[in-house]
Amino acid sequence: MVLRRLLLAMLNNHQxxxxxxxxxxxxxxxxxxxxxxxRGLRLRDNFLRELKEEAERAKVSSWSNERGGKDKGRRP
Known part of the structure; x- marks a missing residue:
């Protein structure tokens, strides 16, 4: 209790x-x-940018696989 009051008094002293x-x-x-x-914000921004680029690449490659043929990527 006394310590709390002492700390509050010190924190209210602007000098x-x-x-x-x-x-x-x-x-x-x-x-x-x-x-x-x-540094953390820069790493986060780089990570999000790379994640978006990877998602875009995956999206484009999945579209090209669908157009290339139905058997592409399947085992016989």
């Missing part, structure tokens, strides 16, 4: 928050977080 924000470890942690987030 303390400014000092913490300018501290080297906090800036480094923020930089790492931003880098990880940016």
């Amino acid at each position: 303390l928050l400014d000092r913490l924000a300018e501290a080297r470890p906090i800036r480094a942690a923020a930089r790492l977080t931003a880098t990880a987030l940016t």
